[in-house]
Amino acid sequence: MRKLLLVPALLFSLASFSQSPVDKSFPKEELFALGSYYYPEQWDSSQWERDLKKMSEMGIKFTHFAEFAWAMMEPEEGKFDFDWLDRVVSLADKYGLKVIMCTPTPTPPVWLSKKYPDILIQRDNGVTIQHGRRQHASWSSDRYRKYVERIVFRLAEHYGNNPAVIGWQIDNEPGHYGVVDYSENAQVKFRFWLQKKYGTIDKLNDVWGNSFWSETYQDFSQVRLPSQQEVPDKPNPHAMLDLNRFMADELAGFVNMQADILRRHINKDQWITTNLIPVFNPVDPARIDHPDFLTYTRYLVTGHKQGIGNQGFRLGIPEDLGFSNDQFRNCVGKAFGVMELQPGQVNWGTYNPQPLPGAVRMWVYHVFAGGGKFVCNYRFRQPLKGSEQYHYGMIMTDGVTLSPGGKEYACVAEEMKKLRAAYDKKNHMPGQLAARRIGMLFDMSNYWEMEFQRQTDQWWTLPHMHKYYNLLKSFAAPVDVISEKEDFSSYPFLIAPAYQLLDNALVARWTKYVENGGHLILTCRTGQKDRDAKLWEAPLAAPIHQLAGISNLFYDHMPRNLWGKVNFGDRQYGWNNWADVITPSAGTQVWATYADQFYKEAASVTHRKLGKGTVTYIGTDTDDGKLEKDVMRRVYAEAGASTEDLPYGVVKEWRDGFYIALNYTSDIQEIAIPDKAEILIGNARLEPAGVVVWKE
Known part of the structure; x- marks a missing residue:
């Protein structure tokens, strides 16, 4: 029998059978783990071992495979090939890296799209989105779901008991990137959804106020998904609310279906998650309740926001991480991680500035401060071809040199050792904070x-x-x-x-x-x-x-x-x-x-x-x-509760006995730290993008 490789930050322990699979992978005393996306299908197989060895040496504890690799797993209909993936999983295991295995459902292979074009989504202008890119298949397509069920089952059957695999991610940023699906599949499912909700067409007409402007329907077959392209004015507001709820239910059903398949076939020590874009149509985390916990994606420096002060565009704004931390921490499972966090410059912003030195490290600490289990950065290597050539990785284009963000991740990995040494499991929230x-x-x-x-x-x-x-x-x-x-x-x-x-x-x-x-x-x-x-x-x-x-x-x-x-x-x-x-x-x-x-x-x-x-x-x-x-x-x-008065952009959090302060402003900030406190990382004088951690 294959022996388990015991890695301190991702420990499977015989003494922890009563723990949830999430806590087994990320023990409380280890505080926090770092991970990184890796795409073996993008690189020559001769480089896999070098890359994964480097990842491990940096202090990265897990990697992330296969969410875009359906064409590699099933190159022809019904013919599956996991040999290449077995090799790279084995190499990750060799270097002490645990694996998050992903279902590849955002990117169906071309043979599926071409043979069955009815699986594709359709825009509100009637144009069917063609094969390529990602998120172009309809959650409402029964045919697509059938093929999804098969690939998810085959993956679960193959890796469900592999000790290197600690968990599963379903899809990747499910949401069609804001495009509403107006395909015939979605039209039919919308009518079924409405009929289930309202029972009779008279009830729908009443709730939607359809007697006004002669919008009254005679039966459900006449109803279409509301579209601005099909009406001279704004669509009916009640219909639009139902459209959003329907699409959110379709997305949730798509994710929950995959979670149910995985659950039937994987080891009880493997957990299930998905990564969502926060506050983004049609994503509603409250409806996605079959995974063990949820994660989210966040990119803070993309040219879309000016930030705070003259360097704010290089720092991001604190609520982008803070609000999402505090939301996802309270979703299913009461745990969260950030599955995608930029390690540097991106390629898709309105303009693409370099983050301020230290900003990547600060973002990682913000997720830690918010109670996150981990941060997984997107991505390990900067690609040389394809759609993301200018998207930084932790490794530069030569394949070996750490990027500035990569150095900051390595820094956090070292600093976490100090925090683990200072961790006291008997900690509890101070009374003034609880109040x-x-x-x-x-x-x-x-x-x-x-x-x-x-x-x-x-x-x-x-x-x-x-x-x-x-x-x-x-x-x-x-x-x-x-x-x-x-x-x-x-x-x-x-x-x-x-x-x-x-x-x-x-x-x-x-x-x-x-x-x-x-x-x-x-x-x-x-x-x-x-x-x-x-x-x-x-x-x-x-x-x-x-x-x-x-x-x-x-x-x-x-x-x-x-x-x-x-x-x-x-x-x-x-x-x-x-x-x-x-x-x-x-x-x-x-x-x-x-x-x-x-x-x-x-x-x-x-x-x-x-x-x-x-x-x-x-x-x-x-x-x-x-x-x-x-x-x-x-x-x-x-109410008798004290408050502080921190300037906007200065974040102060408490987690597991540690106080963490961060500076998103463009100016130096002085943090009030009691004289008796033990400063573990940084100091009270916070430069822009600065971090200080202390215990009282």
Whole structure:
């Protein structure tokens, strides 16, 4: 029998049978692991051993194979070839590297696409996407799923008991990169989905409001996926919400199906995941619940964002990793990793700057600080041909020289040894941090609905979320981005930013949470519609009125070049995005009022006590977030919870007994570290892209 190779960071232990497969691969005492994508099919086989040996020498603990290699595994229909993959898996094992094996379903082979073109997706303009690139096959195609089932089964059968393989990744960034599938496969499945949801066409007509503009359908066969190309104006908003939910269900079903096949055929010590692009149509992590845990992809320096200060474009913004960490940590399995993180310059941005020296290292530490199990960088070697020639790897184009990012990964691998030596398994979150904990409710249906019906060109749903997220992180508050599946009672504070779609059951849960001592914060647009995006046949946002102590409200917008004013305390704040103008009920405190417009002195922010807790409603959305930050600081102060005041771009987290601070700004930042603290990495004076880790 083949002997197990015991690797400290990825240890299979006979004493750990009670652990989950994820914890067996990534033991808590090892804290964190580093991995790297490798594409043996891109390189001459004579170079495989050299490359994998180098990977191991750098401190990389696992590698990642085969998500784009279906044509190599099944070069002809029904003829499978795993010999080449067996050789490279064996070489990884030889050098102590564990393997994440991937299902190759984002890239079907050309024989499949050409023989069965009905598996391909179709754009909204009627053009069928041709073979090539990736993510061009329809999740709604029964034929495609049949071939997927076969290749996934053959892979699981072949590697399901290979001790070098610790886990499985399903597909790669499933999502069709934002392209909605309008193929006949999807049209048929959409009609089935609608029929299952509504039962009768009369019910669909009622929910969609189809009596208006003579949109009424006589049977489900007449319904098509809503498309801007097929109507002179925007499609029906209820149909669009159902389109997004349907596509998210199709994606989730595609991933969950593969997870079920793997589960039947792999060893119980092998785990299953998939890597998702966060907050990206049609991805909804809450629907993908058959894997053991989820991972995500993130590229921070791509020319799309200016960042903070004159070098911010080389650093990225902290919420890109922070918000995703705090969301994926609370998905299925309560564990996460980052499966793709850039090791340097990329090739597909609006422009492609070099990251600031140290930025790659800082990003890795940000994932560590957020509780991640690992970071796997994309990719090990910079390719010499094909679509990603200018995408950096950890190794430069000569195949042997470490890139700047590769050196930073090697640095992190060494520094982790120091942290492991200092780890105390008896650690627990300090009381002042536990008192600041807050759950942030986020739901993709709300995101889809508000992005389609923004009502003002100054409304952006995710930046609204990020504004509250960033101000909470400036308080050094531990944040969990959660779904409604979670128990709210463990959080001293709960915030539901712009939670537009809800029902009475959720309001009842919020009410119980507050009555039992929780502090609930609601913001503008919350509760305006039911789950089907219908306005209530009642005053606007009626279901939350009693909870929030409101008797009525309406909303207002301003032009981009004009500003309204809000008074809060002894300060005045400008707004022109969104204003809920509130009429409070008796006994509700008015914290902020509008200083002008025809509703001058009307309430902008209200606060009430309910049972043992409180409800705060923040009705105004500003650009700079100063009003929202000051209101939230008062909420914390009145609840007796301390806060810090970190500048935007300075991140401070606590994990497993360690404090970690990061600097995303272009300026030097001084971090307040107690004199008694033991600094393990770095120092209190943080250069841009700097990292400091300490214990108190």
